[in-house]
Amino acid sequence: MPELPEVQTVLDGVVSSLGSLRLTGLYDLYPGTVKGANIEEAFPARLKNARRRGKYIIMELENGYALIIHLRMTGKLVWDKDEGEAHRHERAYFTVEKGNRLRFIDPRTFGKITLCPLDEVENHLPALGAEPLEAEFDAAYLQERLQNRRIPIKTALMDQGIVAGIGNIYACEILYRAGINPDAISNEIKLAHLKRIVAETKAVLAEALLHNGTSVSDFRQVDDKQGGFQEFLRVYQKESCPQGHPVKRSKHGGRSTFHCPICQTKGRVNPAK
DNA sequence: CAATGATCCTGTCCGC
DNA sequence: TGCGGACAGGATCATT
Incomplete structure (x- = not known):
């Protein structure tokens, strides 16, 4: 994808x-x-x-x-x-x-x-949000765009009108690296946690760019070579996270979400449920 | 306006 | 071996 x-x-x-x-x-x-x-x-x-x-x-x-x-x-x-x-x-x-x-x-x-x-x-072109690798995409921007929304943070990251370019794979990976629960409600997430999300977004995307993208299904480069970032995925389509915890599978907006319930606990005002 | 769900489409995989 | 059904998912449209 x-x-x-x-x-x-x-x-x-x-x-x-x-x-x-x-x-x-x-x-x-x-x-x-x-x-x-x-x-x-x-x-x-x-x-x-x-x-x-x-x-x-x-x-x-x-x-x-x-x-x-x-x-x-x-x-x-x-x-x-x-x-x-x-x-x-x-x-x-x-x-x-x-x-x-x-x-x-x-x-x-x-x-x-x-x-x-x-x-x-x-x-x-539709109304697109900030480019995630540009300086305009920072915690203040994200907070402003999320303040009137009550949606799971994973859904927000995949909303092209909020931030442009992130799909299902990187949304899962970003949230794992940031330690954020994908069900965290967008306007309840603390600024410090938004900062983590922004930092991990930039890091994951930059790293994936260095490896020419991720070939999990049939992505190929123009010369038909595969990307290399699939080697570095931590939760997407994984049975367990790098810490050895079982990865849980759920759905957001019809898309498969992969997350580690043990590593990804931040962002919930009421972590119970 | 915001949130959710259906829709488009076809190759692949699973269970029987 | 074959068949039905679930699944994959980005963007758009319809519904609540």
């Missing part, structure tokens, strides 16, 4: 593969994957700048257009030769100069590629 580190890894891979080569076309293989009018007008074009906002990849083209790519759960971008059969789950592809092709492969078909004018990118 691509979250911030995986999305950044894919983005870096695309930029590195593409270099100064021009994108020459974009083709939809599964109707609805590619959105936006005037697809032909946008190509050919070189990349002017590529950036990430939350889990969105934004590729700014030199001709005034931009591509917004979201991988959702199973989306992959794969660098390949411009020949051969389409992959079984290929939903769209870019043709690229010098006989190259960038394939968008997505078994569950939830991923999207949107083409729009550069100055309309923000209109096509």
Whole structure:
């Protein structure tokens, strides 16, 4: 499940593969994957700048257009030769100069590629919260955004409008490292504990970035290599935590939560229950 | 406005 | 060997 580190890894891979080569076309293989009018007008074009906002990849083209790519759960971008059969789950592809092709492969078909004018990118993005690795994401920010909310902290960390880029895996790992109970109510958590959450968020994401993301199911880099952070997971899909305690499994918003009831006790005003 | 739950989709896994 | 059902989950929409 691509979250911030995986999305950044894919983005870096695309930029590195593409270099100064021009994108020459974009083709939809599964109707609805590619959105936006005037697809032909946008190509050919070189990349002017590529950036990430939350889990969105934004590729700014030199001709005034931009591509917004979201991988959702199973989306992959794969660098390949411009020949051969389409992959079984290929939903769209870019043709690229010098006989190259960038394939968008997505078994569950939830991923999207949107083409729009550069100055309309923000209109096509939802209201996103702070970037967790930027200085703007600190305990004061988090406290302000949580003060009127009464939701489990794990749900809050996965809310893209509060902080952008964290999904299920990193939410579990952040809370384990911070020692916070995932059911802690967002506006009851002490500032000191919010500071721990912020610090561990930055640490976990930075560490995962160094390892090119986490490959727990089918995440792959643009060159098809796996990420490496799955080696460092402490509770996600684990039977026991690094202390040897059994890991408990529950649900938040339909997502599986993994936490250690012994290590993660902070944040509950009333720890009973 | 806030919180919760259903929905989209398909490969994989489990039990019988 | 095959089948039904549960599960995986990011974002969006509907409901309370």
